[in-house]
Amino acid sequence: MYSNAFNFASFLQTGVDLRTGQYSASFPLVSLRSFHEQGSEHTLTLGFSMMNPLDVGFGIGWGLSGLSxxxxxxxxTQPTLSLSTGETYLVEPLPSESGEVTLRDKKLNDVYVYKQDANTLLVAYKDGTLETLSRLASGVPFQQTVRQLPSGERFTFEYAPPIGQVMRLASILDSEGVERLRLDSSNGVQVDTIYTRQSATxxxxxxxxxxxxxxxxxxxxxxxxxxxxNYTYIELGEQLALASVTHPLGGQEQLVYQIEGHQVGSLSQTSFLPYVIEWKRIPGGTQPLTTLRYTYSADTNFTGFPFNGSPSLEYDNLYDQPGEYDY
Known part of the structure; x- marks a missing residue:
């Protein structure tokens, strides 16, 4: 499902997104930065989203964030660009030759995308960061193969052979050939161990x-x-959601969901998108627990329901609403 609501920063943090009611969990893996000088850095994370129905090597719903x-x-049917900053945009048809790529729904002039050739896209951010996206095999998405920081530090991304339409990151090397990240899989499908180098030592x-x-x-x-x-899950119709997360010192987060949540019509087989109605945080020891409860409007929501025309999974239907729309 496509919605510009998922482009807000709060959706990228661990917890419940107030706009959508979705719970997501993530943790950092490695920060890409120079070992020799101060400068910008970029963090890759492993995170869970119940909006992600795929298993890309980490279990259903889990995936790497921080890659374009x-x-x-x-x-x-509708080409889509997912940026390392977390935003996802629908893309207008690419120019037949080289040229600028137009992103739909982009409100800020903070990124520029250029088609270099049939197998290469270049992404330039306003802070000076440059990325290269490459077609590594037919029938799979373009993958990020290079990231160059404003300082000039350059990182190269290598991938395992594709499984269906999935290409899994295998390693990241810096300008000196030092392996900053490596993902190992004993069966070639699920990742067993992720090795990271946070500093030279x-x-x-x-x-x-x-x-x-x-x-x-x-x-x-x-x-x-x-x-x-530790993680436990609950099946909510056609979606898998986190039911609890237990932290190293014994603290626990527990989630309760409204299964018949947001009305989304034909965007879901069940006509509903579940959302969190209770998020309980239990610190452990003598600290008091915290319980947050959530309620949402029954007839309108972030998807633009009830829709103005036939809804699309690949377009933010909220933009088709005439006049004011409150939820």
Missing amino acids: SYTDSDIA TESQLRLQYINGALTESRRVSSEDDSIV
Whole structure:
């Protein structure tokens, strides 16, 4: 489902997004920056979203954030660009030769996208960061293969062979050829261990365990840390959602959902999109628990329901609403 509501920063943080009612959880993997000088950096995270129905090597709903990709018309009815900053945009038809790429619904002049050739897109951000997106195989999205920071530090991204339409990141190397991130898989499908280098002298591992294909435990191991986070899930119709997250020191987050949540008509097989109605945070020890409860308008929501015309999964239907629309 496409909505510009998912482009707001609050959706990218751990917790409940107030606009959509969706709970997401994420944690940082590695910061891409120079080891030798101060400057900008970019963090890759592993995160869960119930809006993500795919298993790209980390269990259903889990994926890497902080990478750009482009899905063209050979794969999807409506081409889509997902940026490393977290925004996702529908893309107008690419120029036949080289030239600027037009992003639909883009409100700020903070990114420029250019088609270099049939297999390469260039992305330039206003802070001076440059990215290269490349077609690495037919039938799969363009993947980010280069990121160059304003300081000139350059990172190269390598990928495992595609499985269907999924290409999984395999490693990231810096300008000196040092491996900053490596994802290992014993069966070629699910990632078992993520190795990261946070500094010239500091390494860590993130070990992942699965039950029936679902990520149930992540264990971070380093010279300074050995911490475990556990996850449980609940099936909400056609979606998988997190039911609880247990933190290393015993604190726990528990979620309760409204299964028949936002009305979305034909955008869902059930006509509803579930949302969180209660988020309980239990610190453990003698600290008091915190309970947050959420309510949403029954007849309108961030999807633009009831729709003005036939709704689309690949377009923000809210833009088709004439006049004022409150939710």
